[in-house]
Amino acid sequence: MQPVRIALAQLAPRLGVLADNLAAHHAAVAAAREGGAGLIVFPELSLTGYQLQDLAAEVAMAADDARLLDLARESAGMSAVVSFVEEAADHRLFISAALLEDGAVKFVHRKLFLPTYGLFDERRFFAAGDRLRTVDSNLGVRLGIAVCEDFWHLAVPETLALDGAQVLINVSSSPGRDLAAIHEVGLGTAASWRNLMRTYAQLTTSFVVFCNRVGMDETVSFWGGSEVIGPSGEAIFTAPLFDEGLHFVDIELGDVRRERIGLPLLRDERPELHLRELRRILAERTDLGIDDASDGPDEGERP
């Protein structure tokens, strides 16, 4: 397994100013190439900014938009993860993250969990994705790509790892809040995220790459602190809070094998047990029989 150099583009997108953000992406991609990166990761809604509200429809683009393809061509030879407002053919708007490789949009993940509580109002403006898939990359490993809140649901990193991902990428626009001296680095949000990332890396014995934006949209400050966590749960790199920057991190993909041989947690996972109990729980919740509550005739016992 080759060592891989990751470039974390901890940028501060300008709200709704696509042209400026595209220019910043092109510049970061060029700098990443110069720095010898094999993978560059941009934060959630890196092309548009986060607090869009009704602007979302005005900055939306299709997954085959010429501007995305330009960026794909610019990053050819590397793998790049960028995030944007995706408008589907039926005009639903998604918060999407795309993997660009070989001058093309290779894969798109649509954010699954849209926080609509507290300071968040995403469900009002966006549709939730409904597919969770991994993707083979030119890096020689399979990637799992998720967006921000997706990682506040245990099943997401677990499913990605079971589906073969060895590098889990989370792109975020996490607003800093819960200022208190008791928290590590003074912010409750940062402390929570750090716990999650280390836990997921350890439990899935995978690399976790977290790219969180900086800067402000309206009243909220995004705290940055992008990280790369190794498959043993230890931080390999932690970016500074609040500062814009392009950070290079070298990882050894062979660490995944070493960790999984020594600590075979994934081998010992019991997805069939999990699935059976999930079916039972769903049946109990809906007061329907197990067969009626399950997704479809996949047990092979129906006519």
Add this chain to the structure above:
Amino acid sequence: MRADAGSAPSEPLFELPPELAIDTGVAQRVTVGFIRNQLRQAGFSHALLGLSGGIDSALVAFLAAEAVGPENLLCVLMPYRTSSPESVEHALLVVNRLGCAHDTVDISAMVDGYFGRDGQIGAGGLGAMDANPLRRGNFMARARMCSLYDRSVTWGGLVVGTSNKTESLIGYSTLFGDSACAFNPIGDLYKSQVRQVAAAVGVPEEIIRKAPSADLWPGQTDEQEAGFSYPELDRLLFWMIDKRRTDEELAAMGFATTAVDRVKRLVAVSEFKRQVPPVAKLGPRTTGVDYLYPRRRPGSSR
């Protein structure tokens, strides 16, 4: 918990309830970034604020000077003839420390011109002659707002707000008066948190130590008027609002039921002061309801 100034082992600067302790470096970083960002997005490089001599506006002056540079900050002192001389002294202490521009607008003529003085009837008519301190205090706060917004034109800057979270929650402010601003960097910091950041950024100690006062009439102090000390009030608001504790839970924590009831009422009756005035829904798209744009977006700067 007690907060000390530097290494001085003497009298603590202020009383700090432990649950309100914050990382002042993060608070400073975010609030300074916020000021810079708000101005930049609006297409402004200059800022101004009303400097009272108290801790809140002193802190905002320090933060604004850091954000835009002292040469781009104007502090406006707006005393009334009965204002405490100490207020002006303390305001000048801040101005001298920061090396920013300042300007004094004596609002006495504006206020007396309305309420009348020495038996002369003012613009407010006979009924304004014997106006109570509440009316006078509110008018003074609004006279200051008028002056500040007028100076914002000549200075070419935006008005930075100086109200803290404690006074905003209990409604201890004048609508369209001291609460009027283009944006407010400290509106989510309780008084106990303002004090910590003020100490960290170097607001002069005498300003941090003195009893907070609106200085709307001689000898007035916030704590005597509200009937609470700031540490008590901040703790109660923190557990009630930030940490969503129920009345029963607050009682179990040792908060007096009468205090809880009173503060809840203060918060509820001042809800209107914290919100944009409502507009009757008639059209298909109404601002603030189903026309929802960020304040700052492409094309919105001047």
